[in-house]
Amino acid sequence: MLVNEPNFDKIYNFEDRLVRFAGECILFVRKLEKSFEIEYYKNQLIHSSGSSALNYGEAQGTITNKDFIFKVSLSVKELKES
16 A cells, blocks of 8 residues: 555544544543533533444444344434534
8 A cells, every 4th residue: 555545444434433523522522611501512412422333333233224224323313413
């Protein structure tokens, strides 16, 4: 592989990207000030971003296409919430 050639396995590994997104959300909310309102949304962001990664990981282990679609749709829902 050339130096400037992208590693497509890393770029398109959606599960790794979701886990990284959840971690970045945690790092982001740690920088926010403390107030009742902000604490509520901080908790919601941490929950929904982490849940999207976990739901997608669960979808990888499904047997049927219908179950896979359901789990991925839950992941998308959580991402929209984020």
